[in-house]
Amino acid sequence: MMPEPTPTVRELLAFYLEAGVDCALGEEPVNRLAEPETMPAAPEAAAPPAPPARAMPAPLPLIRGEPPPAPDAAIASAREAARTAPTLEALRALLQTFDGCALRKTATQLVFADGNPQARIMFVGEAPGRDEDIEGLPFVGRSGKLLDRMIAAIGLDRSSAYIANVIPWRPPGNRTPTPQETQICLPFVRRQIELVNPDVLVTLGNPSTQALLGTREGIMRSRGKWLDYDTGTRVVRALPTFHPAYLLRSPSYKRMSWQDLRAIAKVLAGVSA
Helix, strand or coil: CCCCCCCCHHHHHHHHHHCCCCCCCCCCCCCCCCCCCCCCCCCCCCCCCCCCCCCCCCCCCCCCCCCCCCCHHHHHHHHHHHHCCCCHHHHHHHHHHCCCCCHHHHCCCCCCCEECCCCCEEEEECCCCHHHHHHCCCCCCHHHHHHHHHHHCCCCCCCCCEEEECCCCCCHHHCCCCHHHHHHHHHHHHHHHHHHCCCEEEEECHHHHHHHHCCCCCHHHHCCCCEEEECCCCEEEEEEECCHHHHHHCHHHHHHHHHHHHHHHHHHCCCCC
16 A cells, blocks of 8 residues: 655645634644653652652642633723713724723734625624735625625625624634633623614624524524613614535535525515514
8 A cells, every 4th residue: 555645735725724824822843743852861869859748739620611801990991981981983992992801912913894884784703714814804704705695795895894703802713702802802892883883783693693692592483583782872673694604515504594684675675574
């Protein structure tokens, strides 16, 4: 049996990019397969080290999947900062300099919003991806192109809609945002919704639906159900639906998404859904 040919550097880079590894976390490469260096044996005559004056208890292991404690100070700072923003431009400027979320340090740039701030409808996803991080606009990759086609089917485009994310910075490697990161960013997107003041709020996917609408149901059960969202100044109608990225992976659900879009169009036209 012939051995497989060694992949070229170009092939390896293409593999890493497809797997979502597109950023370096260190200046120098680390060979994880190398044998660890062995520590020299202690001399036989060496006396054992003296015990510490007071032994400290070992830290308790973290439960798998359990998030670390929420950074209350960062969340409180985000709430206070968001409240002080009188306009969308001021809110964007606040986010540009906000240090309470570590994602700001690993992202290329802030991904604030796209579309018309005076629009009657606002779409909110979870977080930017690689293409959004490069261009500084939400939903510009494959899922963004599908979203454009979806809203075009009911007579809308980016000049008649407003598009944002709960998280305005891309998580490294497109990983899922942590509950801490979501809670820190949540006051800013809530203030963003309040300032846009849409007639209809559409949450795209399960994470944004649960974060903004407070439901614990999965998107399969929550999609297509009209809910109330309190902006702080008034109550608007909100509808969860599938994220375009999910529809790319599961195109059989596009039929349900089309039903949601038709319901949105009826509400915008002033007809009860």
